[in-house]
Amino acid sequence: MRKSKQDFWAGISFILIGAAFGVQYDELTGVSRIFPEILISIIILGGIYFVIKGLVQNYLEKKLTQSLSSSPQETKKSDEIKENCCVAEDAVESISWSRILIISIFAVLLVFSLEYIGFFVSSLAFVVISYLFLGDKSLQRSLLVRSLIFAVPFIIIVWILFVKLLHVPTPAGILF
Amino acid sequence: MNEFILPAILNLFEPMNFFLMIAGLVGGIIVGALPGLTATMGVALMVPITFAMNPISGLIMLGAIYVGAIYGGANSAILICTPGTPSSVATTFDGWPMCQNGKADDALHVSLISSAFGGIIGTFFLLFFAAALARFALRFGGPENFWLCLFGLSTIAVMSVDNMGKGIISGAIGILVATIGLDPNTGSIRFTFGTYSLIQGISVIPCMIGLFSFSQVLYLIGSKREYIAKCSTSSGSFMYVTKYLFTKCKVLLMRSSIIGTIVGMLPGAGGEIASIITYNEAKRWDKNPERYGKGCIEGVAASESANNAVIGGALIPMLTLGIPGSAVAAVILGALMAHGIQPGFKIFTASGELAYTFIMSQFLVCLLMLPVGYILCKFMARLLNLQLTYIALSIVVLSYIGAYAIANSIIDVWIVVIFGFVGYFGGRIGMDTGAMALGVILGPMIEENLGKCVDLANAHNYGIYGVMTEGVISKILIFALMLSIVTPLYVGITRGRRNAKKGARHA
Numbered sequence: 316m317r318k319s320k321q322d323f324w325a326g327i328s329f330i331l332i333g334a335a336f337g338v339q340y341d342e343l344t345g346v347s348r349i350f351p352e353i354l355i356s357i358i359i360l361g362g363i364y365f366v367i368k369g370l371v372q373n374y375l376e377k378k379l380t381q382s383l384s385s386s387p388q389e390t391k392k393s394d395e396i397k398e399n400c401c402v403a404e405d406a407v408e409s410i411s412w413s414r415i416l417i418i419s420i421f422a423v424l425l426v427f428s429l430e431y432i433g434f435f436v437s438s439l440a441f442v443v444i445s446y447l448f449l450g451d452k453s454l455q456r457s458l459l460v461r462s463l464i465f466a467v468p469f470i471i472i473v474w475i476l477f478v479k480l481l482h483v484p485t486p487a488g489i490l491f
Numbered sequence: 492m493n494e495f496i497l498p499a500i501l502n503l504f505e506p507m508n509f510f511l512m513i514a515g516l517v518g519g520i521i522v523g524a525l526p527g528l529t530a531t532m533g534v535a536l537m538v539p540i541t542f543a544m545n546p547i548s549g550l551i552m553l554g555a556i557y558v559g560a561i562y563g564g565a566n567s568a569i570l571i572c573t574p575g576t577p578s579s580v581a582t583t584f585d586g587w588p589m590c591q592n593g594k595a596d597d598a599l600h601v602s603l604i605s606s607a608f609g610g611i612i613g614t615f616f617l618l619f620f621a622a623a624l625a626r627f628a629l630r631f632g633g634p635e636n637f638w639l640c641l642f643g644l645s646t647i648a649v650m651s652v653d654n655m656g657k658g659i660i661s662g663a664i665g666i667l668v669a670t671i672g673l674d675p676n677t678g679s680i681r682f683t684f685g686t687y688s689l690i691q692g693i694s695v696i697p698c699m700i701g702l703f704s705f706s707q708v709l710y711l712i713g714s715k716r717e718y719i720a721k722c723s724t725s726s727g728s729f730m731y732v733t734k735y736l737f738t739k740c741k742v743l744l745m746r747s748s749i750i751g752t753i754v755g756m757l758p759g760a761g762g763e764i765a766s767i768i769t770y771n772e773a774k775r776w777d778k779n780p781e782r783y784g785k786g787c788i789e790g791v792a793a794s795e796s797a798n799n800a801v802i803g804g805a806l807i808p809m810l811t812l813g814i815p816g817s818a819v820a821a822v823i824l825g826a827l828m829a830h831g832i833q834p835g836f837k838i839f840t841a842s843g844e845l846a847y848t849f850i851m852s853q854f855l856v857c858l859l860m861l862p863v864g865y866i867l868c869k870f871m872a873r874l875l876n877l878q879l880t881y882i883a884l885s886i887v888v889l890s891y892i893g894a895y896a897i898a899n900s901i902i903d904v905w906i907v908v909i910f911g912f913v914g915y916f917g918g919r920i921g922m923d924t925g926a927m928a929l930g931v932i933l934g935p936m937i938e939e940n941l942g943k944c945v946d947l948a949n950a951h952n953y954g955i956y957g958v959m960t961e962g963v964i965s966k967i968l969i970f971a972l973m974l975s976i977v978t979p980l981y982v983g984i985t986r987g988r989r990n991a992k993k994g995a996r997h998a
Contacts, residue, residue: 434892
């Protein structure tokens, strides 16, 4: 992501976070109000600063790129500037958004199911199903077998460690 | 004192006590390494078991669990970027990059040796300077603690030199998040977003698990890599790290351990604050601060020596005054009292054998941690040979059970998910999750101590400025805070000028 875009979206996020808290602090009075009020002001003002900074940077980048790309010998310099404007990690590693979406959906579904189905059954299902989607499909043994080989012992170890040895309560649900 | 030392040493080598030390250490390391399970929880779980033992054996075991759990937190911080205990937050800053650079075994050994070193220094202070240091700790009131927390918060300036604006706002968001729930000063309810469960506030641990652990799951799954990092365990790693630490990091280890001990003595300020402050100081005093955050040994050493030195510090006011310096010390205090032992200066005379056996056991536990931790490191490093998908899915399950275990509340699991998304997507737009974590940890203390200052000002008619700046300790902390903020700015400006000069020369 370009730095100008980063700054712009960071600014928007800061404003939204500040506003989410800001709409609630009308209910507060006296000393309870002062501390959050200062913080919300800092966050929103910072957000506005980054939105403006992002927009200005974006305008300058476009202007600079246009002026440099107008002459062919300057194209290389223009590419260098573009590279400098991007975050290094993006260049090094590409991101699989589909995989992130899959794990996010299953992780959220797991939270919903914890209280209704029970921690251990839900977690077993989560590991197996997620692995079917995210596991390495190039290996010979089937995904289901590999996921079960890992998931069943793992869940049993977690159960022994947390429930039997450390007596940590887990959401029970209708199953286990 | 001298008459108690020899019986104390003899007590340690009783087979039962020796076994309890090793068992406590192993148990503590496992509890510490599991995200969500804290040292407090580990020690509290074992208190009822001590009732069946004699007080000396019980205390020895609780002390060993405490030491093991604080060290154990570093293992998960290094291997899966999940601080096992809040004390290990700063260990992730360099431990995780070391792991990603294929130096997981080096990082694990650094944390092991530094933890043992910090623990020994902390215990040394406990043994020889307990009374004097306890009196010093009593001088920390609301204003001093307020400035200390702000000093801890100033780490943001050091952590994010190139991104200070976003770092400061991320820290402010962290503090704002910490205001959710009951106001510590007035008791009024704030920012619950209509959810009753949020009245209890946002727990630090689920928040840390989300910011550092769940966000890493998203990062790892999205990276398409097959393994977290190449795990190349080299046989000479332990010796190399030992040599490196005791030749190039002597001063850093000593400084971090002393700071850890002092912070540990202060009620409410625990390993998380100590490790953050020492990380900050290590970076500030280093000739090449740029290498911090990219996987440098010094970063791990500073954080880990400090959080284990906190143990000795936290036990000082507990044993001498009956005021616990940390939550774990409070649990141990409870165990002491349940055994009919009254803490206070008299403990060193009336129950001298018990007190000195406990202190000497802390020395031995720190030494035993080296072989026990070394063996466990071998197993832990092998975790990296597992496929990335397996590890990522396991982290989700462990994060959820760990978060749920804090208060048996499903809201804590939601906090993990929400902060996980904030950590991942916030990181994509340059937000500083480390700074946010600092805000969440230090926020309640800052507000509470600010409230105390306001109350003091109202009571004495000094005015808030007078209260905040009164006393030598406050003045020293204000000076240190100013230095902490100005130094990175100065470094940034000089670096900018240097780069500009270089650019001009090349042109």
